[in-house]
Amino acid sequence: MGYKLESFMLTNLDMLTIPPDTKEFNLSNLRLSPVSGGHVPPELFVKILKKSPKKVEAIKLSQNDLGGYYDGRRPFSTDDLITILNGLPRDLVNLDLSYNYLHWLPADDLVRVIKVLPPQLESLNLASNALENYSASDLIKILKALPQGLKSLNLDWIKLHEKFSAAEVVEVLKVLPENLISLSFRGNYLGNYTHEEQIQIISSFPKQLKHLDLGNAIGRTTGANLNELFAVLPKGLVSLDWSENGLNSLSLTELQDAFSCLCTRHLTSLCLSANLLDDSQMVSLLPFLAHSKITRLELKSTFTQNYNGYKGLSKETRDQIEKILWNNQKKSFIDPDPMNEQIIYGLQALCAKAITLFAIPNSAKNPTKPALDMLEDSKRLFERVGLKVGPY
Numbered sequence: 001m002g003y004k005l006e007s008f009m010l011t012n013l014d015m016l017t018i019p020p021d022t023k024e025f026n027l028s029n030l031r032l033s034p035v036s037g038g039h040v041p042p043e044l045f046v047k048i049l050k051k052s053p054k055k056v057e058a059i060k061l062s063q064n065d066l067g068g069y070y071d072g073r074r075p076f077s078t079d080d081l082i083t084i085l086n087g088l089p090r091d092l093v094n095l096d097l098s099y100n101y102l103h104w105l106p107a108d109d110l111v112r113v114i115k116v117l118p119p120q121l122e123s124l125n126l127a128s129n130a131l132e133n134y135s136a137s138d139l140i141k142i143l144k145a146l147p148q149g150l151k152s153l154n155l156d157w158i159k160l161h162e163k164f165s166a167a168e169v170v171e172v173l174k175v176l177p178e179n180l181i182s183l184s185f186r187g188n189y190l191g192n193y194t195h196e197e198q199i200q201i202i203s204s205f206p207k208q209l210k211h212l213d214l215g216n217a218i219g220r221t222t223g224a225n226l227n228e229l230f231a232v233l234p235k236g237l238v239s240l241d242w243s244e245n246g247l248n249s250l251s252l253t254e255l256q257d258a259f260s261c262l263c264t265r266h267l268t269s270l271c272l273s274a275n276l277l278d279d280s281q282m283v284s285l286l287p288f289l290a291h292s293k294i295t296r297l298e299l300k301s302t303f304t305q306n307y308n309g310y311k312g313l314s315k316e317t318r319d320q321i322e323k324i325l326w327n328n329q330k331k332s333f334i335d336p337d338p339m340n341e342q343i344i345y346g347l348q349a350l351c352a353k354a355i356t357l358f359a360i361p362n363s364a365k366n367p368t369k370p371a372l373d374m375l376e377d378s379k380r381l382f383e384r385v386g387l388k389v390g391p392y
Contacts, residue, residue, distance in 0.1 A: 025056050148178065187215075210266070240262075248275055
């Protein structure tokens with residue numbers, strides 16, 4: 001459950017009651033408040049943070065100009081920022097500091113600020129903070145100060161490609177937290193580097209990564225080059241975002257060859273949105289999907305599209321994709337590991353997907369054969385792991 005604090009609420013903060021079961025506390029964009037000349041004073045920030053429910057797991061502080069610089073002064077001094085961040089719950093696991101102009105802080109000051117982050121922090125968002133304005137040595141120093149237990153890091157749009165050489169980017173990647181399993185690197189356009197340099201950079205991503213976002217980071221490339229880029233991705237990836245990278249420029253053969261080099265031993269989620277793939281190109285990838293474990297495929301035309309839709313594909317191709325993804329879901333539960341909650345939730349999701357087909361008008365009275373087949377598949381999978389399923 002999430003709770004968003006709006007600027008107008010700040011004038012009556014003492015009367016504010018936040019639901020005790022709130023998991024996500026959204027404090028983004030409070031800089032528009034009339035309080036203190038347009039910025040929330042640090043004391044008020046601390047007062048707000050003290051209202052955080054005991055069970056809160058995530059706090060969003062994005063778009064608050066924490067490192068901003070206006071009219072020759074910073075609205076928050078380094079000591080102010082330390083005071084604010086010291087007010088965070090010490091067992092917080094998820095923090096969003098994106099869009100805060102942190103690059104205006106001297107490197108040593110930003111290191112001081114980062115060192116007061118909650119030690120139990122597992123996920124940190126530093127996107128769009130123009131970290132490229134630091135030197136490579138300073139950025140390395142900043143990243144080394146991150147909590148070492150960090151598992152997820154968002155470095156979207158820090159634009160290292162604008163000022164850093166490939167060798168410097170490699171050195172920066174080498175100091176990422178050793179426990180990191182999720183990295184978002186969207187918008188750091190590696191297309192500015194040579195193909196050999198791109199391989200060096202991608203090879204430097206932490207080997208233990210399970211989730212990687214390289215959307216809008218590669219751009220158009222040849223089929224042979226894409227083969228080599230896919231081949232050096234971390235082998236344990238569970239999800240990969242390769243959106244906005246110009247895949248539509250490749251021939252059918254180039255697409256097939258490239259995706260044959262993508263390690264799918266663990267991959268279950270693939271995002272290819274905004275690549276403008278046409279029907280024939282997607283048909284060429286169907287054998288790859290069928291031999292993979294992918295159960296989630298995102299093919300939005302743009303990121304403003306709020307549903308998958310597979311726009312531009314024929315009904316036959318859309319149906320084939322759905323059938324393959326459904327079969328992959330079934331395969332993933334044929335020989336499950338010792339039963340745990342994740343398996344049960346997955347099986348429930350399979351049933352839910354089948355049941356949604358009955359939501360079509362009159363389908364409850366006259367269910368389609370695909371709907372009945374999905375329900376039967378789900379029932380058999382439940383029974384395979386020892387769960388009884390009643391009549392439906």
